[in-house]
Amino acid sequence: MHSLRELQAAFACAILEQDSSRIDGSVCGGNGRERLSVYAGNVYHNLREALRAVYPVVDKLVGEGFFDYAANRYIHDHPSQSGDIQRFGYTFPTFLEHFPPAASLAYLRDTATLEWLVHEAFHAADHAPFPLSLLSNLASAECATLRFELHPACRLFESAFPVLNIWEVNQPDAMSDEVVNMDAGGDRLLVRRVGFAVDIQALTAAEFGMLQALHEGQSVEDAYDRALRCDPAFALGEFIERRILDSTIVDFDL
Template identity: 75%
Template structure:
């Protein structure tokens, strides 16, 4: 006879695999398949709903039927590992990138990545702003070796596709139905939360390189060198002041 733990594992596996054969029929009684079908239906329905809530643009791009088919495959191959439904779906963009039926939409995975980052920053921790006075008291030599910290509700994303435009024209309030050339060029994006809304900004190459280097823990000097390689006219002082005032930069380490 199966132990309680073994029965729970078998039951969870039967739900994900939609297969009742692993369950001890003597414990579950008659009509095991019918009873299990109720749990399978509810579980898949709820997880598809969770994916659809995070990836509405992907849903709109592929259509309801294809999305449901794709979601069912994802749920089976990547069952939820957390009791927090908000964490489910983090690997969906990578799944789309290797999902053969989606191969004709090469931009779909990056579009999904942008949607997941928007979901992440919406639920990320908050942080108090950094007063400019804390930096003004530092010596110039100290400033060059600072490591600036970005707000925890900030993400950076580089795509080879115009994913911001794809995202914008597929919002419910968007009046546009224009077609988009997926080969029109890529985006360098800052995704952040402003109040209770998600803000997505397209960045010039120099600023993106600067923020990405700071995110990686590099000093101001080293990050600035990378920014200058992308944009010889990059204005460091203006960048730091602006990004402190809008709370993209919220702290520093000496």
């Protein structure tokens, strides 16, 4: 007699492998192969559509047939590890990087990564605005030791490809004749949720360095040093003010 857990594990494996011989025939009853194919078809379809919802630009770039082929392989090789469907597909960009049929599309991994970050930012936790009254009570001498906290719905991403332009020209409302200049250079991006939408901002090297350092938990002083290495004219006060007002920075500690 198998335990319920063992039966569930065997059934899940049979669905992913689409192989009815992996389970006892009594589980599916008569016509086990036909019954299993119905379950497997529904599971693969639902997971493919979950991936397509997160990666619409990738879908558009490679075409429906290619996307379905890649998605089926991904579902088989990387079964969901969570009961939350919103978490499924977070390793899809890495999968695409090593997927032989996509080898000629060097930009595909980073494009997919940007799409995942958009998805992740949309579903991230919210946070109250920055407590300005608390900051005003701090002595100016303490400011260098502050460690600012970024909003939970903020993500930072750096790519060697013009992924923002790739993402923009493949949006539903984009002009169909727009062409991406792949020689335009890479992007440093801030992905953040604003209200009920996700905004993607291009950053300078100094802005990106500053935010990345703050995200890593570094002090304002150390983060500022990183920004200055990119741009000796970097205006710290203006940057901090702008990022507090747009809720990129939402809290701090000493």
